[in-house]
Amino acid sequence: MKSKPTVIDLFCGCGGLSYGFIEAGFEVLLGIDHWKDAISTFESTHKNAKGIVANLFTETPKDISKLTGIKDIDVIIGGPPCQGFSIAGKRIIDDERNQLYKSFVSFVKYYQPKVFLMENVPNIVSMGKGIVKDSIIKDFEKLGYTVVYKVLLASDYGVPQNRRRAFFVGTKNNKEFVFPEPTTENPISAKEAISDLSENSVKDGSKYKTEPKSEYQKLIRGKSDGIYNHEITIHSEQTTSIISLVPDGGNYKDLPEELRKTRNVNIAWTRLNSKKPSFTIDTGHRHHFHYKYNRVPTVRESARIQSFPDTFIFLGSKTSQYKQVGNAVPPILAEVLAKEIKKYI
Ligand SMILES: C[S@@+](CC[C@H](N)C(=O)[O-])C[C@H]1O[C@@H](n2cnc3c(N)ncnc32)[C@H](O)[C@@H]1O
Known part of the structure; x- marks a missing residue:
């Protein structure tokens, strides 16, 4: 039997990115993150992979290679946090804030994988008027890679969310990676994603009360034996009564003047639009509400919007679960990329 190409996932979080690689037929050997809860979720959802805190x-x-015995790897993937790059002239300089990005580069240098995939926030391509992006490309070209980048919109690839992310892909032997074309012209709506989940909390493992109401729900339920991570947030009476005034797809502008400023951010009092893909799911700021119910989406609803299958169960506190979901690369988008990457191995 032909063995599967191998992957390590740096800054893996709960592993949304690497889950997509598993679905595409890769073998994920290892995930590394300094966040214990995320690694617990990673290990329980990536059955053959080791998670290291x-x-x-x-x-x-070198430390990691010694610890794990992993000497060769086909693909390195990951999303190093790159909040503030410092730039000197036309280069990213080695200071503390860039260290995590540099760590990703050092893994690529050490293992020399056939392909690497680095994910980041979309504005990385315009930071420093493009100097950051150019510098990233140069850093990897020096290691012998042909590097391309693109900002992709998740809803173009079957994810019910208008999330944009930047991806850098490096390949060897001058074979330039070509990013996959969108896989759908009909984006999946929030309603198609979550309409079968109940208004109220259910106990972990509860059976589905209805048949799937869309093709997406059928797909995302997969072989799941029940619903997990669907514990609702109980809001104050004031919050419930204010959000009840906002219609499906509406926001603070739908509120009477005196209520508009009750939360001092523009994104406050926003409801999902049942007919459209969701806006970008965050890590639990509690300003975005269900399109119909007077509460924020549950962890499971957020996970559906991120295209995690229902079999993917999040561990840790509820706050931690929201953060794991919100941080992730949507697995369905990752899977489309991984299938394309497979052609370069
Ligand atoms: C954007 S998230 C990655 C999400 C992941 N790719 C996914 O798809 O689920 C970035 C991760 O970097 C981790 N991280 C931040 N600083 C780190 C450090 N110094 N060492 C290890 N992991 C770190 C965070 O805990 C977080 O899980």
Whole structure:
């Protein structure tokens, strides 16, 4: 039997990105993150992979290789946090804020994978008027890679969410990676994604009360034996009564003047639009509400919007679960990319 190409996932979080690689037929050997809860979720959802809780600020590829015995790897993937790059002239300089990005580069340098995929926030391509992006490309070209980048919109690839993310892909042997074309012209709506989930909480493992109401729900339920992570948030009476005034797809502008400023951010009092893909799911700021119910989406509803299958169960506190979901690369988008990457191995 032909063995599967191998992957390690750096800054893996709960592993949305690498889950897509598993679905595309890769073998994920390892995920590294300094966040214990996320690694617990990663290990329980990536059955053959090892999860390591480690600080990539200090841990080197050599340390990790020694610890795990992993010497060869086909693909390195990951989303290093790159909040503030410092730039000197036309280059990213090595200071503390860039260290995590540099750590990703050092793993690629050490393992020399056939392909790497680095994910980041979309504005990384315009940071420093493009200097950051150019510098990233140069760093990897120096290691022998042909590098391309693109900002992709998740809803173009079957994810019910208008989330944009930047991806850098590096390949060897001058074979330039070509990003996959959108897989759908009919984006999946929030209603198609979550309409079968109840208004109220259900106990973990509860059976589905209805048949799937859309093709997406059928797909995302997969082989799941029940519903998990569907515990609703109980809001104050004031919050419930204010959000009840906002219609499906509406926002603070739908409120009477005196209520508009009750939360001092523009994104406050926003409802999902049942007929459209969701806006970007965040890590639990509690300003975005269900299109119909007077509450924020549950962790499971958020996970559906991120295209996690119902079999993917999040561990840790509810706050931690929201963060794991919100941080992730949508697995369905990751799977489309992974299938394309497979052609370059
Ligand atoms: C954007 S999230 C990655 C999400 C992941 N790719 C997914 O699809 O689920 C970035 C991750 O970097 C991790 N991280 C931040 N600083 C780190 C450090 N110094 N060492 C290891 N992991 C770190 C965070 O805990 C977080 O899980």
